[in-house]
Amino acid sequence: MRYLFSLIALLIGLSSLHSAETKPNVIIVLSDDQGYGDLSCHGNPVLKTPNLDKLHSQSIRLTDFHVAPMCTPTRGQLLSGMDALHNKATSVCAGRSFLKPDITTLPEIFSRQGYKTAIFGKWHLGDSYPNLPQYKGFGESVIHLGWGITSMADTWLNDNFDGKFYHNGILEQFKGYCTDLFFNLGIQWMKQCQEKKQPFFLYLPTNAPHTPHWVDKKYSIPYLNKGPEKFFGMIANLDENMGKLDAFLTESNLAKNTIVIFMNDNGATAGEKIFNAGMRGKKTTYYEGGHRTICFIRWPNGNLDSPRDISYTSQIQDIYPTLLSLCKLSPSPNAKFDGISLAPLLEEKSNNLPDRKLIVQYGQNPKKYESCVLWNQWRLVHGKELYDIHADPGQQKDIATVKTDIFNQMKEHYDKWWNNLEPSLNEFVPIIIGNEKQNPVTLSSADWSNVYCDNMGDLRTGKRINSFWNLLADMDGTYEVSLSRWPKEANAGLTEGVPSFKPFDGFIQAGNPLPVASVRLKIGETDTTKMIQQSDKQVTFSVKLIKGTKYTMQSWMLDKDGKEISGAYFAYVQRRKD
Numbered sequence: 387m388r389y390l391f392s393l394i395a396l397l398i399g400l401s402s403l404h405s406a407e408t409k410p411n412v413i414i415v416l417s418d419d420q421g422y423g424d425l426s427c428h429g430n431p432v433l434k435t436p437n438l439d440k441l442h443s444q445s446i447r448l449t450d451f452h453v454a455p456m457c458t459p460t461r462g463q464l465l466s467g468m469d470a471l472h473n474k475a476t477s478v479c480a481g482r483s484f485l486k487p488d489i490t491t492l493p494e495i496f497s498r499q500g501y502k503t504a505i506f507g508k509w510h511l512g513d514s515y516p517n518l519p520q521y522k523g524f525g526e527s528v529i530h531l532g533w534g535i536t537s538m539a540d541t542w543l544n545d546n547f548d549g550k551f552y553h554n555g556i557l558e559q560f561k562g563y564c565t566d567l568f569f570n571l572g573i574q575w576m577k578q579c580q581e582k583k584q585p586f587f588l589y590l591p592t593n594a595p596h597t598p599h600w601v602d603k604k605y606s607i608p609y610l611n612k613g614p615e616k617f618f619g620m621i622a623n624l625d626e627n628m629g630k631l632d633a634f635l636t637e638s639n640l641a642k643n644t645i646v647i648f649m650n651d652n653g654a655t656a657g658e659k660i661f662n663a664g665m666r667g668k669k670t671t672y673y674e675g676g677h678r679t680i681c682f683i684r685w686p687n688g689n690l691d692s693p694r695d696i697s698y699t700s701q702i703q704d705i706y707p708t709l710l711s712l713c714k715l716s717p718s719p720n721a722k723f724d725g726i727s728l729a730p731l732l733e734e735k736s737n738n739l740p741d742r743k744l745i746v747q748y749g750q751n752p753k754k755y756e757s758c759v760l761w762n763q764w765r766l767v768h769g770k771e772l773y774d775i776h777a778d779p780g781q782q783k784d785i786a787t788v789k790t791d792i793f794n795q796m797k798e799h800y801d802k803w804w805n806n807l808e809p810s811l812n813e814f815v816p817i818i819i820g821n822e823k824q825n826p827v828t829l830s831s832a833d834w835s836n837v838y839c840d841n842m843g844d845l846r847t848g849k850r851i852n853s854f855w856n857l858l859a860d861m862d863g864t865y866e867v868s869l870s871r872w873p874k875e876a877n878a879g880l881t882e883g884v885p886s887f888k889p890f891d892g893f894i895q896a897g898n899p900l901p902v903a904s905v906r907l908k909i910g911e912t913d914t915t916k917m918i919q920q921s922d923k924q925v926t927f928s929v930k931l932i933k934g935t936k937y938t939m940q941s942w943m944l945d946k947d948g949k950e951i952s953g954a955y956f957a958y959v960q961r962r963k964d
Contacts, residue, residue: 409500409585410685410713411576411644413631414705416464416589417624418457418508418534418596421654422679423663424621430661432612433621437629438682441648445682446732449695452746452760453652453702455669455676457533458483458510459748460651460702461591465491465511465522467706467723470748471807474815475511478533480750481835481856484512484815485522490718492706493523496587499715502579505529506568507591513539513832514817515824520554524589528553528560528571534593535564535600536842536894538832538955542875546593546600547890563602565594565620569627573634580638591651595620599656600891616891617656645685645712647705653677666781672758672767673781677746683732688712691734699760701744704728743799751836752811754804759796764789766796816858816936819959820865826960829855830873831953835938845872845955846884846897852953854940857909859931864962869905869941869954870924872897879923880905880943903946905954909939924958931961 423430427439453460454470462468462475466489473489476482485491493503504526505519510533512518519527528551532539541550541557546564550557560567572588579586594601599616605626606619628648635641653676654668667673681700683690703725710717711729730736747757755769763776772786772793786793814835819827831839834853838844844851848871859865872878884897905925906915912929931937941954 408643410688411579411586411588411640412496412501412647412709412713413572413588413590413644414464414647414649415628415631416461416508416591417621417648417650418591418593419652419655419669420595420621420624420650420680421657421662421668421675422650422665423654423661424595424618424650424657425680428661428663428680430657432609432660433618433657434608435621435625437625437632438648441628441632441646441682441684443693444686445646445648445684445693446690447693447695448681448683448700448728449697450699451649451679451681451701452677452699452744453649453679454746454748455652455671456748457508457596457651461508461510463701463703463725464705465493467492467703467721467725469703469724469745471752471811472722472724474813476748476752477750478510479538479832479834479838479840481814481833481853482750483510483833484517484817486815487516488720490721491522492709493519493587493589495523495710495715495718496713497523497525500585501587502526502584503587503589504572504575505589505591506571506575507589508534508593508596509591510534513830514827515821516818517815518552518555521823526554526575528568530593532830532832533840534596536598538830538840538842538845539828542873543887543889545889546598563623565592565623565627568592569631573631576634576640577638580640592624594624595656598889598892600889602891613660614656642686645683645688645709647684648680648682649702649705650679653679664779672746672756674765674775674779677758685712688733690732696731698728698731698739699742699744699762700728701725701746701760708732743796745800745803750838754808755800757800759800761792761796761799764792764796766793766800769797769800772796814856816856818860819857820863820931820961821860826866826958828873829957829959831955834953839953839955842894846895848898848900848952850952852940852942852950854938855957857937857939857959859933859935859937861961862933863931864964865929865931866926866960866962867907867909867929867939868924868926868958868960869907870956870958871900871902871943871954872923873956874924874958877923879921880918880925881920900943900951901945902943902951904944904948906942906944907939908941909937910935915942915944928962 459470466473509529601619609615609618665675667675707727711727744760759766883899886896887894
């Protein structure tokens with residue numbers, strides 16, 4: 387009998403091993419602020435991207451693929467399969483960069499169904515519990531906070547070189563250039579997965595080539611006097627890392643059964659004037675150049691047939707359900723995707739995908755018709771301009787008054803979509819305070835509602851702006867709220883300036899002093915003002931908060947006459963345990 391049990395155990399073990407080996411691995415690389423035209427294979431006359439060109443030649447290319455015109459909405463759409471205005475992550479800041487807590491993310495699905503998951507790079511969907519990647523399905527994470535280096539939420543005096551990043555929630559310093567680091571960490575992690583025969587889902591969202599354009603000169607010098615040399619240099623370094631990634635996959639025999647997807651997160655930025663593939667618009671805009679992006683999909687063992695262009699109008703919301711289909715994974719019971727699976731098209735099993743109208747919209751305070759509706763070759767921009775991009779790829783001729791039937795159908799589709807979601811537009815996802823998993827919580831002006839105050843220029847010049855934070859108390863108790871002009875790491879007073887900063891390849895201006903004489907806090911029933919001493923680095927208030935209650939919290943830095951200067955750019959909120 388024991389031999390029978392041994393045989394059964396062996397067969398079960400072999401079955402599990404076979405399953406792990408045959409499940410496809412997944413790698414998603416998402417570049418930051420690279421445009422569709424920032425590839426030599428797309429016709430860029432200056433930039434050289436040989437490794438991405440090689441991937442292009444080996445991939446299925448979605449040539450009418452769309453994202454949001456800014457990064458957080460794109461990232462949220464990728465990880466939720468939902469439109470930004472449905473999943474709530476509509477903006478890069480302004481209190482609107484968090485996914486609804488009931489959404490099951492793409493990495494959560496992979497993790498629950500036998501995959502190891504990791505992210506190395508740019509997260510940008512929240513900077514505190516439960517909005518960090520380790521709470522959203524990633525078993526391993528190394529990330530910066532905010533939108534990137536020099537953002538309001540990121541580590542003080544951080545750098546693209548030898549930077550400080552959060553490793554599973556713990557701040558650590560790492561050696562090397564940021565893009566090199568993220569790819570190297572990804573390769574090391576994949577080696578571990580392979581050794582343990584574990585299928586993996588790897589997300590590599592680089593912060594390159596987003597500002598600050600700090601890069602080793604060996605990458606930028608070839609583009610000197612030919613365009614934005616540092617921006618192009620960052621892409622050259624990214625391309626080099628794509629080559630290293632491909633070499634690793636080939637040498638480790640992982641390439642054939644690994645789905646590799648390369649995309650960029652929004653339209654053109656620094657490279658727009660050099661080459662924008664004939665498109666109108668750039669990042670933040672609703673013209674084609676703001677949201678049409680790269681999407682290469684390669685899976686040699688996946689029965690995807692030969693590399694080719696697919697012109698079907700698609701969006702990043704389609705990636706989630708497509709990967710579930712390709713990897714034979716089940717969605718969560720509460721899944722409500724706006725995207726669809728493109729697997730039948732990729733596998734050439736069917737060309738009869740729905741004739742869809744898609745909507746591109748984002749914003750720190752979304753307004754009706756600040757959008758683009760896509761329908762095959764038609765583009766309805768701002769609810770009033772209609773373009774046929776087949777006949778007019780540069781969107782120079784508005785034909786709204788000519789193609790009235792097309793215009794009316796697209797506008798009617800948008801109106802129905804907007805009317806369904808408008809009532810909940812101002813229902814913010816609150817920041818959790820007082821939870822044992824993160825207490826205290828650091829807040830910055832990046833998350834002030836409906837306004838933009840999210841970079842070092844804003845902080846160091848003392849931008850005159852203010853708004854409130856949306857909070858949710860996780861537990862009853864007394865909370866201490868410490869308000870400050872500078873992050874604690876700056877060790878600077880409320881009235882003081884700070885010196886300039888010289889990173890490896892760049893410069894950050896000195897910070898201005900401000901004539902702060904008092905600080906005011908308003909939250910719940912508390913509305914208190916305290917005078918400050920010249921040496922004060924922060925002012926602390928104690929407030930009683932009730933579990934499960936949503937609060938708006940606002941601060942003011944006031945001059946000697948009681949006039950508002952701005953809000954306090956940082957707040958540290960801690961629930962007392964006594």
